[in-house]
Amino acid sequence: MSSLKDVYEKKEVLITGGLGFLGTNLAHRLVDLGAKITLTDAVLPQYGANQFNLDGIRDKVEINVNDIRDKSAMNQLVRDKDFIFHFAGQVAHNDSLEDPFLDLEINCSGTLTLLEACRKYNHGAKLLFSGSRLQYGKTERLPVEENHPLRPKSPYGVHKTAAEEYFIYYNREVGLRTTCFRITNPYGPRSQMKHSKYGIINWFIRQAMDGNTIEVFGEGKQKRDYIYVDDLVEAFLLAGIDGKTDGEVFNVGSGVPTEFKEMTESIVSIVGNGNIKYVEWPENYKNIETGDFYADISKIKSVTSWNPGIDLLDGIKRTFQFYEKNRDHYW
């Protein structure tokens, strides 16, 4: 198999949501691999776009500010691209309960805009999509494989599945080369740190760094599957180069269950600040709690050579070190 450098060097890559957490971490890696990168981002307030995310590679990428729902812009931007990573999205589960229409607009209409642009102007690109473990909803069996029922607990989950259906439809019926991920709980450098709406590990690292008390619900026994962003980026790159991933959906996570209590204690211990308080489950959280979750990642491991390599302690350390150094740009 070719190395990633062989494949991505000098290739044209478009990343939607390109100034955000996933987009910029991928961009850093793609700069190393010698790709020609265009980042498109709407830079909506409250979302993850942050120019500092490009520190060190600012002069090696093109930035195009536009909404993913802007058809004319997308019709231009997709042309001549070899790879398109679609990360633009409304990403806050709870916000979708408050305003499901905005979530529909960004996550469905935005995705349709990208795919229609490719149908018209670029049939050859490989397209990769970031879905979510929240598409599954309440878990019935563990670990969760891709055939687990999809019973999401928010419009966000309904819309992510509809967007995934678009990707699969455009592969099956139109012939576009598309691959979808359902990502567990990602964390790492370059995520926004201003609010708690997504990225629980990042948020808790901030709380610890600020010397705050971190509230853990119940006894902290609920299990989650945390994936470090560099591992996730590697999964996208490896899925991108393999034709066997066309039209397929993959879980992407660590595959390792970690109790909330263990995750929180690790953060407080590594950061060396903050403390933990166990509190009752708030009423409105009961409704959206999915039960324990960890992913069966055997499908992506069998189709690609991907294997997540960064364990939770290492990942928390790297994340903490990044924000310790760059705090001013994220607080």
Added chain:
Amino acid sequence: MSSLKDVYEKKEVLITGGLGFLGTNLAHRLVDLGAKITLTDAVLPQYGANQFNLDGIRDKVEINVNDIRDKSAMNQLVRDKDFIFHFAGQVAHNDSLEDPFLDLEINCSGTLTLLEACRKYNHGAKLLFSGSRLQYGKTERLPVEENHPLRPKSPYGVHKTAAEEYFIYYNREVGLRTTCFRITNPYGPRSQMKHSKYGIINWFIRQAMDGNTIEVFGEGKQKRDYIYVDDLVEAFLLAGIDGKTDGEVFNVGSGVPTEFKEMTESIVSIVGNGNIKYVEWPENYKNIETGDFYADISKIKSVTSWNPGIDLLDGIKRTFQFYEKNRDHYW
């Protein structure tokens, strides 16, 4: 079990797409049952809305002209309703290939508007939704039961499934009382007759009545499942009164496979005009042909007392008689 009259008499009923084919046939039946009926319809050009559809019941129903995407209007209209039948939709498979955004707007955003209105202003109504057999796409096994894979061949099918997911989500997570149908090929009086985009039997009846040549693709061997609108209306009414239908999806069709050739010959024979010509499959139809389709309707028959009673010959006769009498209002 109570009779339909016991249940629907004096009840408040809202029908979206209320001036169209399904909506007005249901309204006629509900007038007989003594319900208080409000019809909402956007009266979009090229769609099925036709004031003559209300001939005989015009003074027994309320009409509210508004787009299903109009949040303020829907927030008002859903209040105090006991039953809501959601038939408003973009219904042309091929149009969704031309303009998937309009299809998304009407079929998803419109449906979300209705359900959000109910979440806020009417938790008690029973909601029923008209999905389509086109959600299944190419058939893998026959008869098609509800667990058959959903691999639609157009954005229309993707969006109907997304709308269905909304209905199921709002039942599961919000507690609304929702039921979804996947309808085979409906036909009968009060369907528009101006273009061929939906309702193949209706369109062929017009062709025969006009003395035209009806073109049948290939040898006319492809099987379809045709359901007469009165049977379909009865299925909606029976599903509406049964709590066991909450949160469920049902195929609704005749369950009887009929070859295209047989259907067409029956029409020409009953109408006593027109003729048939067998022609090659057009290139652009190959892509959207689903293969033979007929539905397994055992689920709805086991949960309700519904049983389709009008066979194809009888249905074609009734449809022909309606348009023979009322031709001027539909041609």
